[in-house]
Amino acid sequence: MRSSVAPRPGLAGIEPIWLEWAALAGLLVFATWLLGGRGVWGLLLSSDPTGLTLVIIVVFVAATLWCGARSRELQQQRRWLEAARGGGATQGWAADYWAALERGPRDASAPLDLLLERTHGPHHTAWWVNGIQLKLGLLGKVIGFSILAIEIGQIQNFDASQSQELLRSLTTGLGVALLTTMVGLVGNILLGLQLTRLDRYADALVADAQSHGMSR
16 A cells, blocks of 8 residues: 655755764864874973964864854754755745745845855854964964074074073974964864855755745
């Protein structure tokens, strides 16, 4: 006996973006534990007297957690869209967009602008935060080389007995310059991957909402 309930198309094919983020977060947690066990984190933090490395790490962790919450929200909106296309209850951003189209506002682009603001608006701030990581790394580079230049400029006479202390002072500035830049670049790349995935998912959500809205 065949079921009288028609399957809702698309529900099984929803991209699990939140699970993708959870898998990435698991890899990051494992990498954090592995690096911590090898003393890398202690070396990074102790080698940077400016504290910029710690600031970059905190910014990256906070932004990554936001990406997780955002991916879950986008996946829920996608689920509601697919349910509405299959004849289910209409709710979410896409439903509001379709309702605005049916009301026929004077500004024809207003419904789409509202949908784009909901799907992509918060991402602009996240991309700005992603750029902050890189800028903090470059700031650490400038500070590190400034320390290096100051130490070299203070050399009056070279004394072999002070060579060890001099090398320690010089390597401190060089370490700040290189470590902060490296941490900023790695954080920028990893967060950029997450934000690019969110943008593409949001693009597909908007495109399908428009496609269904025009066929209603």
